[in-house]
Amino acid sequence: MLLKNLSKRFHFISSSNFELRKIVSKTILFLVSLVLLTSCKKTNWSENFREKEKSPFGTYIAYKEATNLFKNEKVILLKENFYDYLFTNYETKRADFGNYIIIKNNANKLPADGINDLLAFVSDGNTAFLALNYFNEDLKEKLEITTNNLDEDKFGVIDLISMKGEFYLNDKKFENQPFTFDRNIRRHYFITYNENNTLVLGTTKIDGEKVPNFLKIYHGKGAIYVHTNPVVFTNYFLLKNKETYSSHLLSYLPSSTLFWDPHTKYSKYSKQREDDRQSVFKFFLQHETLTWFLFVSLAGLLLFLFFNAKRKQRVIPIINPLENTTVAFTQTISSLYLKEQNHKNLVDKKIVYFLEKVRTKYLLDTSNLNKAFIANLAAKSGNEMHQTKYLINSIITLHKKSECTQEELLVLHKMIHTFLKK
Structure with missing residues (x-):
């Protein structure tokens, strides 16, 4: 309705007056934007119980x-x-x-x-x-x-x-x-x-x-x-x-x-309300000794502030916190491994990490990866017997190899990750 009225009012403007029509167009655009912005209100879902509130939880x-x-x-x-x-x-x-x-x-x-x-x-x-x-x-x-x-x-x-x-x-x-x-x-x-x-x-x-x-x-x-x-x-x-x-x-x-x-x-x-409003200073002023105590305390505080007004606090030096180089160190090591492409080295480290985890988490001896070890590991970790057996056999096989591919490294990583999630 607002747009129709504005359009009718300015319809009489001649085509020659281009600048004026341009100003009118900008004005209409501004008014439309203002109406749209002010009309968008977020619904208040709080329980306010107010009699004049039309929000969902008003009354x-x-x-x-x-x-x-x-x-x-x-x-x-x-x-x-x-x-x-x-x-x-x-x-x-x-x-x-x-x-x-x-x-x-x-x-x-x-x-x-x-x-x-x-x-x-x-x-x-x-x-x-x-x-x-x-x-x-x-x-x-x-x-x-x-x-x-x-x-x-x-x-x-x-x-x-x-x-x-x-x-x-x-x-x-x-x-x-x-x-x-x-x-x-x-x-x-x-x-x-x-x-x-x-x-x-x-x-x-x-x-x-x-x-x-x-x-x-x-x-x-x-x-x-x-x-x-x-x-x-x-x-x-x-x-x-x-x-x-x-x-x-x-x-x-x-x-x-x-x-x-x-x-x-x-x-x-309410008497209760009067008691709540009663000032602490009013209580002090009701007793002569407390009144003198209050005045002396205030005078002492003012004198202290007066004589210490010119005292300046020493400049506190800025101590920069220690720089955390853990991320930079990790990036450097990862770059070296990426450049060398030594997958066998990473496979060995993953195996050492896994066996150490087994020793500390499940308290098992990893010196002999036999059938008894596999059965105990499956029972304590909650993994299926065939999954545990496949993982240990893969570790034994990869450990004996002199070289490993990138695919073997990734498969071993996923197997260990899945096993330890149980």
Whole structure:
């Protein structure tokens, strides 16, 4: 379209104005090249779980389709840490305040006191949905769960591309119906949980055994849903007709406002966050003796720098590393043999090398190359008896000859090389 418009605009230029037409042609060529270069973008295959990312493992589709799944309900993308949102907006206990959902690699930006507030939020009658690759220790302790991630050390695209998975839902509607996923499925599952307040809603098959990967944990008046594979909510699988599984997972949430956590910001109000931000210098300034120690140390450091500013470091001489002449020596020796064409000499050296290798590697006496020696050598080296016998007979024959051809040298080299590879 761009090329058509440019062509129409400059069609009126007369044929006599050759220079102008030349400039126009170069301009069009430049614009075409620019469009082609800027339009070629490399696909991002990393697991980013970002709501605005349209790459394979972003969650753009899941976030946008949440409005269809929760009709007539608000879907709020949090612009602050969830703990901070509750701190400023959740003043009274409300059972219908909403559903909290996080689909990420981990929930490390939710502080320990933030987890307590999240549980209090659920206890009031609200719901939380956590789909994470990694559950931190605070979260697992508060939820009374333990997990096992057999692939926790695998992050690269090459490692994850071959990881397939098979999931099951305990709903009678999907009884014994497997949901298969062809990549990026970590072997992550729940080991233990409190059976008094936990319901297993889904499983994954690992080494032929079904183990829980989707739980509903009752807490107070509400419930927390936890899933071990957030990748099932990414664009890649939703575009591969796998939306039945992910939509059924979210369908357990009640119809209410959905607080979608992008998990991009740390808390501003968390006590834990305040403790992390506390400066070391602030601690020193709180005590008079430490304050004087700090000032004296800084003054001493400044004086040291002042009096040593003019001191110059001695020039370090350049010491050239020793030259490696191994390659040059090898080239010289090979040139001599190539010039002399003394194949018999090389054959003898190959035989000496082979027999020495046999003595050191297989601990055999090579003074008498008889049938017993051949049998022992074949047994210890793992080579066939007829191959070993042919090699030893060839060595004996070539050793007795006064002259050898280039072809005999090459055949002996290949035989020895093949024999020692076993």
